[in-house]
Amino acid sequence: MTWNPGTWRQLPAAHQPEWPDAAELEQVEQELASYPPLVFAGEARNLTDRLAEVCDGKAFLLQAGDCAESFDGFDANAIREKLRVILQMAVVLTYSSGVPAVKVGRIAGQFAKPRSSPTETVDGTELPSFLGHMVNDLPFSEGDRRPRPERLLQAYNQSASTLNLLRAFTRGGFADLHRVQAWNQEFVAASPEGKRYEHLATEIDRALRFMEATGLSSNHSEIHEADFFTSHEALILQYEEALTRQDSLTDDWYDCSAHMVWIGERTRQLDGAHIEFMRGVKNPIGCKIGPTATTDEVLGLCEALNPDRTPGRLTFITRMGATTVEEKLPPLLEAVKDSGHPVVWACDPMHGNTFTSESGHKTRHFDDVMTEVAGFFAAHRTAGTWPGGIHIELTGDDVTECLGGGEAVQTADLGKRYETMCDPRLNGRQALDLAFQVAELLDH
Ligand code: PEP
Ligand code: CO
Numbered sequence: 001m002t003w004n005p006g007t008w009r010q011l012p013a014a015h016q017p018e019w020p021d022a023a024e025l026e027q028v029e030q031e032l033a034s035y036p037p038l039v040f041a042g043e044a045r046n047l048t049d050r051l052a053e054v055c056d057g058k059a060f061l062l063q064a065g066d067c068a069e070s071f072d073g074f075d076a077n078a079i080r081e082k083l084r085v086i087l088q089m090a091v092v093l094t095y096s097s098g099v100p101a102v103k104v105g106r107i108a109g110q111f112a113k114p115r116s117s118p119t120e121t122v123d124g125t126e127l128p129s130f131l132g133h134m135v136n137d138l139p140f141s142e143g144d145r146r147p148r149p150e151r152l153l154q155a156y157n158q159s160a161s162t163l164n165l166l167r168a169f170t171r172g173g174f175a176d177l178h179r180v181q182a183w184n185q186e187f188v189a190a191s192p193e194g195k196r197y198e199h200l201a202t203e204i205d206r207a208l209r210f211m212e213a214t215g216l217s218s219n220h221s222e223i224h225e226a227d228f229f230t231s232h233e234a235l236i237l238q239y240e241e242a243l244t245r246q247d248s249l250t251d252d253w254y255d256c257s258a259h260m261v262w263i264g265e266r267t268r269q270l271d272g273a274h275i276e277f278m279r280g281v282k283n284p285i286g287c288k289i290g291p292t293a294t295t296d297e298v299l300g301l302c303e304a305l306n307p308d309r310t311p312g313r314l315t316f317i318t319r320m321g322a323t324t325v326e327e328k329l330p331p332l333l334e335a336v337k338d339s340g341h342p343v344v345w346a347c348d349p350m351h352g353n354t355f356t357s358e359s360g361h362k363t364r365h366f367d368d369v370m371t372e373v374a375g376f377f378a379a380h381r382t383a384g385t386w387p388g389g390i391h392i393e394l395t396g397d398d399v400t401e402c403l404g405g406g407e408a409v410q411t412a413d414l415g416k417r418y419e420t421m422c423d424p425r426l427n428g429r430q431a432l433d434l435a436f437q438v439a440e441l442l443d444h
Pocket of ligand 2 (some may be wrong): 350423
């Protein structure tokens with residue numbers, strides 16, 4: 001079947017909203033299609049090249065951000081704090097792995113959510129589930145839960161301003177390595193869990209001073225600026241199609257809504273619309289892989305999404321669960337290795353470890369997250385494959401959504417600052433703690 005940006009429409013698309021008004025949706029799609037692209041195809045190619053290095057064991061992927069971005073309280077500080085944590089984590093990971101960290105945010109477009117049930121019932125009233133701010137709103141009322149196409153335009157606009165700010169921060173001095181290291185030193189000095197990493201942080205200081213002394217650092221843009229890419233789950237295909245453009249340099253099609261887009265665990269059916277759409281765009285793409293995935297499915301995904309076997313094109317983001325990763329992951333690693341398909345393997349230790357606490361909050365325990373990461377590293381060590389990266393839900397804000405970590409968030413604390421739109425995120429301290437622990441795993 002020849003591909004074009006709309007061929008997905010002939011196939012079943014899972015987890016789509018029931019848009020009440022088709023004409024209204026079509027009008028919005030046309031409007032979006034007339035808007036400028038959010039990213040440039042050359043940037044997406046650049047990310048593919050960076051991910052090819054990850055494929056080759058010469059770089060490490062750090063993909064992180066919100067489960068779902070919000071239209072409410074959209075402000076510069078939250079974006080800055082999220083970027084800051086990711087930059088801090090990247091420095092720690094780069095130092096310990098000895099290879100560059102490729103930084104990709106779940107940001108500037110992460111507005112749509114697949115849900116376990118299409119509807120939610122409260123006190124006998126059944127309404128559509130909240131599907132992310134690109135589609136509807138969180139409060140439980142008929143008006144809020146109604147899918148509204150104009151939200152696609154708001155998602156585009158918020159993505160554009162978020163991206164603009166990220167570009168400014170990463171180029172304008174905020175991401176300077178010395179500054180990021182100073183923040184890490186603050187974390188080490190100010191928190192009990194940080195104390196454990198004093199040695200590592202001191203070593204990074206010494207490395208920076210050494211570079212300075214040899215005259216290596218002052219003039220290099222790598223020291224003062226950061227490469228930062230955007231990504232989101234490509235769930236609402238009308239939105240993705242409207243932002244898909246043909247690159248004038250190569251004639252290839254790119255989904256210009258983000259540098260990288262991924263397919264969720266619930267929409268990776270080989271004969272489904274999401275695979276059909278993604279196979280034709282040239283961006284680097286991700287695909288979530290959960291514990292039910294078979295080797296045949298995974299090999300089928302390699303063939304469907306990367307028939308040319310381009311390194312960096314395909315990232316498998318595995319989310320097996322802390323108790324099953326050591327059983328489920330190895331056969332997949334072996335099968336893909338035997339097939340010769342180049343893939344990046346990244347670990348999402350969040351989505352296989354979600355449960356509801358006694359207080360009624362959807363949460364995750366920091367220890368389970370770390371157990372899955374450790375299992376991921378162990379499986380790769382055994383298979384002789386490169387544990388290429390981590391995929392984390394986090395925020396720079398001081399929330400109490402995940403249990404445990406250095407400050408030992410307890411079930412009774414969850415209600416204090418539980419602010420997520422969807423899944424529970426690591427807070428800034430928990431995220432840094434994780435980075436330092438991953439650093440220890442990378443170092444061995
Ligand atoms: C997510 O990344 O927020 C998500 C829904 O993940 P998954 O598709 O792995 O369940
Ligand atoms: Co999530």
